[in-house]
Amino acid sequence: MTTGSGAIQGAEAASDAARDYAAVRASSDIQFGPVTPPAPDPPPEWLKALARFLRELFEPLGRALGLSWPTVEKILIALAVLLVAYILWRVAIQPLLARRKIAAEDEPEWAPNRDAAIALLDDADRLAAEGRYDAATHLLLQRSVRHIADARPDWLHPASTAREIAALEALPARAREAFAAIATRVERSRFALRALELTDWQAARAAYADFALARLA
Numbered sequence: 346m347t348t349g350s351g352a353i354q355g356a357e358a359a360s361d362a363a364r365d366y367a368a369v370r371a372s373s374d375i376q377f378g379p380v381t382p383p384a385p386d387p388p389p390e391w392l393k394a395l396a397r398f399l400r401e402l403f404e405p406l407g408r409a410l411g412l413s414w415p416t417v418e419k420i421l422i423a424l425a426v427l428l429v430a431y432i433l434w435r436v437a438i439q440p441l442l443a444r445r446k447i448a449a450e451d452e453p454e455w456a457p458n459r460d461a462a463i464a465l466l467d468d469a470d471r472l473a474a475e476g477r478y479d480a481a482t483h484l485l486l487q488r489s490v491r492h493i494a495d496a497r498p499d500w501l502h503p504a505s506t507a508r509e510i511a512a513l514e515a516l517p518a519r520a521r522e523a524f525a526a527i528a529t530r531v532e533r534s535r536f537a538l539r540a541l542e543l544t545d546w547q548a549a550r551a552a553y554a555d556f557a558l559a560r561l562a
Contacts, residue, residue, distance in 0.1 A: 355462070379544040399421060400414060401417075403417050403421065404417065407426075421522070457492045457496075457557050458492065458496075461488075461492055462492075462557040465488050465489070465492075465553075466553070466554065466557075468484060468488075469481040469482075469484045469485050469550065470550075473546050478541040478545060478546040479534040479535075479541045479548055481549075482527060482530050482531055482541055482545065482546055482549045483531050483534070484532065485527050485549055485550070485553050486524070486527045486528060486531050489523075489524070489527070489553065490510060491506075491536065493516075497515070500513060510524050510528075511524035511525040511528055517556070519555060520556050522556070523553050523556040523557075526549055526552035527549045527552060527553060530548070530549050533545075
């Protein structure tokens with residue numbers, strides 16, 4: 346049950362709210378109505394003159410082709426955009442790509458350090474002499490990856506696989522072939538659980554030596 350005092354208080358609160366709302370609406374600091382955007386600046390006279398010249402030049406051609414002036418105008422705008430893009434390509438993008446290509450061609454192909462390559466072959470040969478062809482082949486792969494990572498860390502990331510390394514375009518073709526030959530046998534040994542034989546080791550060693558020693562020579 347509502348008391349008379351409660352009704353009076355409610356009416357007073359409603360009156361205060363209405364008065365506050367009216368005061369807010371009357372404030373010039375708050376924008377309630379839609380804002381009319383300012384009119385755009387008229388185009389400069391030279392642009393108007395160019396537009397008139399183009400219209401006088403191309404409108405007769407458009408009529409001859411059965412095209413209205415708005416259509417011809419859109420075609421001209423599209424051609425102008427293509428012209429700007431072509432100029433940008435010739436002036437900025439194409440020279441930049443050419444400089445990058447020249448820099449890449451001038452950079453010498455990666456090759457392992459001479460002493461490191463010889464030491465790797467010596468260590469792997471000792472393992473192979475003991476009949477440990479799996480370990481010897483895996484050592485070729487593992488240490489070769491380390492040699493690349495030390496020389497060019499930007500080519501690899503922690504999750505790089507042997508197959509990904511063998512596909513690196515930055516590596517010389519012989520290096521990619523060597524990694525592919527070695528990685529295939531290591532995968533067979535580690536994942537297919539098939540022990541490598543002497544012929545596997547000889548193929549892997551020959552692939553590495555063909556690349557590393559030929560480059561060192």
